[in-house]
Amino acid sequence: MKKLNIAYVGFGKSTNRYHIPYVKIRDHFNISRIVNRTLGKRPEQAVLEANGTVFSTDINDIIQDESIDLVIVVTPGSAHYETSKKLLLGGKNVICDKPLVETLEQAKELVALAKERNLFFMPFQNRRFDSDFLTVKKVLETGYLGNLIDLTVTMDHYRPADASLGENFDGAWYGHGVHLVDQMVSLFGKPETVQYDVRSTRDAVATDDYFSVNLIYKNFRATVQATELAAVSRPKWVIYGSRGTLIKEHVDQQENDLKAGIVPGDEGFGADTPQDFAQLTYYNQNGDRIAKTIPTVSGDYGRVYDSAYNSLVHGEEKLVSDEQILAVIETLENAFK
Template structure:
């Protein structure tokens, strides 16, 4: 493999333009080498020299490419990731990893048999808000955590112009889209639950896909609630963690997506830095004294994911997001639909 990881991106919609190309472009360990664009040539305009292919099948045959980013509609993830792996390429798959856990396991086995890196782009692990929440929870200052609640709400009655997101296709809807983030964040801190309950609904007038969900993950003493609605005008705090001796309340405040949409690159000054008015509130007892203070939020950086990918490919370091991590998220989603359809609590492990 070349010293610089030559990378092809399977689509140049929002995901390619915002969440992948900028990080590949400014990272000296990567080269944005190729992209699939069937009609427009937006990538070549912004990144002169990038090779443009008409199809994923054509691009993965490029012998110069080391890594393929599969960031196409969810229902295509399995097929395109399999095609790239069979062509001998390392693969990053956008979340959700696949539509079904069985597909995820097949890809895991295929990558292992070929000695290739397979990773899932759960970038929200690298949000400033989540990073500080995880740090506080794992520090023990709340005592045993008994309740953990995460919201990812929007206020948008109208349907998306992206037809693949609003069509009744496998892997569409809020749970696969936004829920993947919340589930991965919960599992990264607490691991897999024993069982779960879910309520998944369609609440917008003309929607064909779920746009509301509530999940309750059951652990021994802990309950984790994950919730999203497209019709929340006044949002609650994004994160609430309550333990035996304290609570931590935090807004959703990571600014990376907004910075990227404004055209900033990830090497810009103060990248991902959280504003002080977004800091989370800690109320607990430390060394016998009551503490009620705001905790600095720090900075988020999705580049940490790509740095981890480079180290994993080049130096055998741990995969920053393993494919089994991605498969576990899909397993939770499938169990959630089973629970919502049956009205019952269902086992997970």
């Protein structure tokens, strides 16, 4: 099996929590280089160095290393555009953390640059491999619900003291909305119209921390919503169809496990308990009302890496198409126009 040499720009919490643990259990990647603005003596660095990873503070070390097959950008969001552009101009294939960029113009420029140079370029949309999303996707594909009428997906937290100043790019709509909008675009494509309610509820002058946005498709509405002031979280998914209803109360467990130090490969990682399973109620062709519990499909954020490998090595289509990249960024940016 061909191994890909990969490099990271950024070595903070996201790199060490949402990326490297998934790469470590995959045999077809080698973490060759990591660039960060400052280098310390963290245990994570020592472990990687012992296995041959080279650390430095200059991104040109990655660009000039012809052995690097793929670079993953995990910098603060404000640096995504410039960092990705520099790497693409340097001839590197790039995965960039999300939100990818702030504006449609920036997204179009990077997509065009990658296309001109025949390079792989894609955002790290790991929430396409949330267990709850994969479960919902499976139910939609079975046809239990009939014709879709109304879908609501929620990302709630209770963080009353975390209001902060910043730009639009720093708020909840870009930060949380990017996951939910991408999930909808991956399922249904670009919405026909969008209705926005995006605001700050903890502090009038702080960045937005609440949104309820309706993505209008031809025959149904998909609502994506979140608040940072939910003492009791709303169900993660509520979906109504012409023949049934699906409710999934709880979120994917990968993030909670990672925060607790449980990592991919550990027994039970990311697994739902039976009380967390989705509940489906539908009417069959005989008019019988059926209630079913839907076991959760296993999630795995590392599948973003698997898809990138298959694109680079086997020529398969990208997980996130250029059209989807642009549709997501346009939907996010238009909230503030």
